[in-house]
Amino acid sequence: MKELKTQQIQPAKDIIWLICLLFIAVLLAVFVRSHIIKTAGGFERDLYFPFSNTNQLVIANPATPNLFRENGRYLYTTVCAPCHQTDGSGIAGQYPPLVGSEWVQANGSGRLIRVLLNGMQGEVEVAGAKYNNTMLPWKDLLSDSQIAAILTFIRSEWGNKSGDVSAENVKTIRDKESTRTEPWTAEELLQIQEFE
Ligand code: HEC
Structure with a gap:
């Protein structure tokens, strides 16, 4: 009975991890995007x-x-x-x-x-x-x-x-x-x- 309970909880834990990972991925994407926009891929904006x-x-x-x-x-x-x-x-x-x-x-x-x-x-x-x-x-x-x-x-x-x-x-x-x-x-x- 006890074993069954932990097995039931397992998928929920996985989902929480997955959500955390997704969240981190989105944060990273937002950061990278704004970094690229700010640095214009190494080109100076004002140059143009x-x-x-x-x-x-x-x-x-x-x-x-x-x-x-x-x-x-x-x-x-x-x-x-x-x-x-x-x-x-x-x-x-x-x-x-x-x-x-x-x-x-x-x-x-x-x-x-x-x-x-x-x-x-x-x-x-x-x-x-x-x-x-x-x-x-x-x-x-x-x-x-x-x-x-x-x-x-x-x-x-x-x-x-x-x-x-x-x-x-x-x-x-x-x-x-x-x-x-x-x-x-x-x-x-x-x-x-x-x-x-
Ligand atoms: C919203 C409309 C408008 C815009 C935009 C505008 N003007 Fe004018 N401009 C006028 C009017 C109206 C007069 C005449 C004012 C009067 O009757 O005393 C005038 C007068 C002038 C005159 C003196 C009279 C002549 O025809 O030589 C010059 C020079 C001039 N404008 C240049 C410019 C320049 C350069 C720009 C852009 C930076 C500009 N205007 C933007 C409406 C405008």
Whole structure:
């Protein structure tokens, strides 16, 4: 009778062991998975910045020599194109164009950088047409070098032919206007010299 009892208990013990083993296996799998994700199989994630998937690479086409500008193209496509459109033509009456825009192509990039950092509101004339809308600020969302890359791109794309903007240019204006919270109006901007 006693023997029978232990024989009956045996399978239950096995199941407990099995569950323990399974539990350990799952824990190990979770640990190994998170370790692999963290170390990316020995590759540094940031090495490939700003690209993290094939689509981004296709859009940026990094076979072209100026990677900084191509980073700007990628950022423009994802961040600005929803309003200003992929071809920079804007939407009549709502979003002004960047193609042929005197704001984008100004010799000095001071006003343009301010527009990107703090946004723009109120009436503005762009390429002969009037707009009266609001663009929100980007200063908390984009770094100096990201803004510089975007501006370098839009100043030399779609037939625009203006010079590059550097991260230092952006930093200078960011520091100068650090206390400003409001978006700029065209009127205010026109009172600032292009190179200031
Ligand atoms: C949600 C829509 C929206 C997005 C996104 C947006 N803008 Fe604008 N942008 C506007 C509007 C609206 C104005 C005009 C504001 C006004 O009427 O005063 C403007 C004005 C401008 C101007 C000055 C006028 C001109 O056409 O030259 C520039 C330059 C500009 N945006 C660049 C950018 C860039 C670069 C990005 C991406 C970082 C961007 N914008 C993202 C809506 C947007």
